[in-house]
Amino acid sequence: MIVAFVFILGLFVGSFLNVVVLRLHREESFIKGYSKCLFCKHRLYAKDLIPLFSYLSLKGRCRYCKKRFSNQYPVLELMTGLVFALVFWKIIPSLDLASVTALQFVHLLDWWAIVSFLIIIFVYDLKYYLILDKVVWPGIILALVVNLFLGFSIFNLIFAAVVGGGFFLLQFVVSKGRWIGGGDIRLGVFMGAILGWPHVLTALFISYILGSFISIFLLLGKRKELGDKIPFGTFLALGTFITMLWGPALIDWYFSLFYYI
Numbered sequence: 001m002i003v004a005f006v007f008i009l010g011l012f013v014g015s016f017l018n019v020v021v022l023r024l025h026r027e028e029s030f031i032k033g034y035s036k037c038l039f040c041k042h043r044l045y046a047k048d049l050i051p052l053f054s055y056l057s058l059k060g061r062c063r064y065c066k067k068r069f070s071n072q073y074p075v076l077e078l079m080t081g082l083v084f085a086l087v088f089w090k091i092i093p094s095l096d097l098a099s100v101t102a103l104q105f106v107h108l109l110d111w112w113a114i115v116s117f118l119i120i121i122f123v124y125d126l127k128y129y130l131i132l133d134k135v136v137w138p139g140i141i142l143a144l145v146v147n148l149f150l151g152f153s154i155f156n157l158i159f160a161a162v163v164g165g166g167f168f169l170l171q172f173v174v175s176k177g178r179w180i181g182g183g184d185i186r187l188g189v190f191m192g193a194i195l196g197w198p199h200v201l202t203a204l205f206i207s208y209i210l211g212s213f214i215s216i217f218l219l220l221g222k223r224k225e226l227g228d229k230i231p232f233g234t235f236l237a238l239g240t241f242i243t244m245l246w247g248p249a250l251i252d253w254y255f256s257l258f259y260y261i
């Protein structure tokens with residue numbers, strides 16, 4: 001029951017994140033102004049904006065001009081709903097609200113905010129090949145402040161942030177900015193601030209494995225060619241999320257593979 005509620009909350013947040021991505025790209029305020037159809041500019045009302053439901057009931061088209069909306073909208077809503085439910089389950093495994101401590105509640109709100117930042121980075125880099133400073137910097141500050149409050153040591157967080165950022169800074173310097181952009185360096189700092197030491201390494205490791213596998217599939221499927229741009233921020237955001245949820249378990253599993261060698 002509570003998970004269904006959290007999932008629906010996530011759908012609404014996902015709907016807001018769609019607006020944030022769109023308006024960041026168009027450099028508009030995402031607090032002021034009302035939603036309108038990108039084609040006919042007709043104002044969209046509450047009945048047109050119910051997450052998932054409106055898209056499905058209108059078969060993915062604008063109610064007024066019948067042009068087709070991007071399937072990014074329902075996909076991102078669904079993704080945010082699932083991610084919110086997974087985070088809730090991770091932090092409050094009993095799913096029992098009566099047992100939640102104040103610290104758990106802060107942790108939950110923090111992680112919901114952090115995954116929202118990660119989802120924006122995931123989608124924005126995938127669409128526009130760019131990691132925006134105005135997304136990453138607030139994320140870094142939030143992650144540092146709340147993690148200190150949750151009991152991380154400042155040295156651990158700073159070390160992890162330096163390792164995360166330094167990893168990309170090194171590649172940036174070696175390649176003279178050809179392999180990666182400055183946005184990756186700041187995203188590395190963000191990863192360190194979220195995960196601390198040593199799991200910033202877990203996230204980098206997982207991101208590179210994901211990135212390699214997916215690139216190979218895209219190359220084999222001729223969807224990409226060697227030398228094409230890869231939205232690496234998308235993989236880093238995904239690797240960070242996977243590490244938040246399953247990092248320690250994945251590391252245990254990975255090392256257990258070598259026990260019998």
Ligand SMILES: [Zn+2]
Pocket residue numbers: 037038039040041042062063064065066067
């Ligand atoms: Zn329209």
